[in-house]
Amino acid sequence: MSPRNEEQNMQIKDERREQILSAALKVFAKKGFAASKISDIVAAAGVSHGLFYHYFKSKEEVFYELLKQAITSSTQAILMVNNMPISPLEKVRQTAKYILGGIESFEDSAYYFLIVIHAFVMDAPAEIKALTENPNLQIFSKIVRDGQQTGEFREGDPDGMTMTFFAAIQGLAMYKLALQNFQMPDPEILVDMLRKA
Amino acid sequence: MSPRNEEQNMQIKDERREQILSAALKVFAKKGFAASKISDIVAAAGVSHGLFYHYFKSKEEVFYELLKQAITSSTQAILMVNNMPISPLEKVRQTAKYILGGIESFEDSAYYFLIVIHAFVMDAPAEIKALTENPNLQIFSKIVRDGQQTGEFREGDPDGMTMTFFAAIQGLAMYKLALQNFQMPDPEILVDMLRKA
DNA sequence: TTTATTATTGACAGACGAGTCAATCAACGG
DNA sequence: CCGTTGATTGACTCGTCTGTCAATAATAAA
Numbered sequence: 001m002s003p004r005n006e007e008q009n010m011q012i013k014d015e016r017r018e019q020i021l022s023a024a025l026k027v028f029a030k031k032g033f034a035a036s037k038i039s040d041i042v043a044a045a046g047v048s049h050g051l052f053y054h055y056f057k058s059k060e061e062v063f064y065e066l067l068k069q070a071i072t073s074s075t076q077a078i079l080m081v082n083n084m085p086i087s088p089l090e091k092v093r094q095t096a097k098y099i100l101g102g103i104e105s106f107e108d109s110a111y112y113f114l115i116v117i118h119a120f121v122m123d124a125p126a127e128i129k130a131l132t133e134n135p136n137l138q139i140f141s142k143i144v145r146d147g148q149q150t151g152e153f154r155e156g157d158p159d160g161m162t163m164t165f166f167a168a169i170q171g172l173a174m175y176k177l178a179l180q181n182f183q184m185p186d187p188e189i190l191v192d193m194l195r196k197a
Numbered sequence: 198m199s200p201r202n203e204e205q206n207m208q209i210k211d212e213r214r215e216q217i218l219s220a221a222l223k224v225f226a227k228k229g230f231a232a233s234k235i236s237d238i239v240a241a242a243g244v245s246h247g248l249f250y251h252y253f254k255s256k257e258e259v260f261y262e263l264l265k266q267a268i269t270s271s272t273q274a275i276l277m278v279n280n281m282p283i284s285p286l287e288k289v290r291q292t293a294k295y296i297l298g299g300i301e302s303f304e305d306s307a308y309y310f311l312i313v314i315h316a317f318v319m320d321a322p323a324e325i326k327a328l329t330e331n332p333n334l335q336i337f338s339k340i341v342r343d344g345q346q347t348g349e350f351r352e353g354d355p356d357g358m359t360m361t362f363f364a365a366i367q368g369l370a371m372y373k374l375a376l377q378n379f380q381m382p383d384p385e386i387l388v389d390m391l392r393k394a
Numbered sequence: 395t396t397t398a399t400t401a402t403t404g405a406c407a408g409a410c411g412a413g414t415c416a417a418t419c420a421a422c423g424g
Numbered sequence: 425c426c427g428t429t430g431a432t433t434g435a436c437t438c439g440t441c442t443g444t445c446a447a448t449a450a451t452a453a454a
Binding site for chain 2: 412421
Binding site for chain 1: 227228230231232233248249269272300314315317318320326329330346349353354357359360361363364365366367368369371372374375379380381382383385386389390394
């Protein structure tokens with residue numbers, strides 16, 4: 001009855017989707033949403049123009065999808081660090097090392113940070129802006145409060161401190177992808193933003 | 198001979214140019230270069246489509262112009278602080294207070310920072326990238342080295358520390374314009390990135 | 395080998411936006 | 425009040441990009 005069995009079709013579908021998403025991640029990160037053409041993405045993915053629309057409804061849908069991936073993957077990373085049996089200071093240190101290391105080695109995380117940046121500066125509908133208000137910040141904010149209680153961290157608004165921490169990381173990710181030969185700084189600099197003097 | 202005298206024409210010319218540039222600054226900051234339409238800019242400026250091209254050669258030219266303004270104005274600010282007869286630590290503190298204050302109060306500086314961000318993530322020709330490698334960083338890097346010699350600042354690569362400092366500021370400017378009700382943090386957080394523990 | 399089903403292609407339509415240009419308006423010197 | 429000059433306008437052109445669609449290729453079951 002069926003020419004290819006369902007399982008095989010699923011596998012092809014997943015592969016192609018992944019192929020297109022991976023190419024789109026790099027293109028969007030480099031050029032931003034508006035400047036990225038479908039032709040750029042399909043060329044990078046090595047598929048035809050029509051196939052893009054076979055797997056995705058629109059350019060927007062792909063961007064949303066990548067943005068969601070960016071949020072969830074970074075949330076998982078934070079959760080992992082947060083569940084370690086270590087002090088708040090050490091949690092922050094591990095977070096900084098982990099993220100900066102990922103960006104330094106040009107893993108996908110570097111591109112994901114750029115996607116988030118583009119989403120931020122995109123004049124997007126509220127739907128997208130809502131995605132950027134991820135739970136990471138709340139988890140991290142809690143870590144900061146804990147660190148303030150143990151006396152490891154400086155006084156001040158935990159949310160503001162959290163935002164500044166991630167602002168620095170996003171800025172560094174931007175530099176990394178924009179400037180060739182940019183070397184990521186010592187993660188300890190970020191730790192010291194929060195540490196008590 | 199001349200219907201309007203030269204002086205008056207010059208004045209009108211300057212006014213219109215300024216009007217268009219000011220509108221373009223906000224539009225570019227909010228939407229980025231590619232997503233900004235001429236119709237957005239002229240609507241914000243309250244002039245006609247044709248007049249835009251009477252005063253500027255292209256959309257690109259306006260963006261370049263704004264980017265150059267962003268660089269020169271920030272360079273002047275840094276130079277001003279650098280010439281004060283104060284310690285390196287205090288120079289950094291003044292810089293942080295000055296910049297964060299400007300962004301907080303939604304002066305043009307906030308929008309200029311966004312322009313620089315867009316230039317960074319724009320996949321622009323080398324010509325533009327070159328503009329973003331401004332002398333600010335060298336001046337600030339010198340301040341950091343001085344502070345390391347006096348023992349006020351932590352050890353480490355001065356350039357990396359400088360980049361991280363400005364990365365944080367650019368990230369914060371991004372948050373400020375993207376998120377309503379975002380309040381800028383205490384500038385002292387930025388100072389502590391550099392200060393010796 | 396045939397057939398059914400789905401992946402895959404590229405030509406096409408429709409929309410939209412940058413930049414042009416001929417026409418109009420405004421203002422001042424004469 | 426007239427004429428000249430330059431500011432100002434908006435309709436138009438032309439290229440490009442997104443999304444559609446009918447046709448083709450591939451593959452595994454029958």
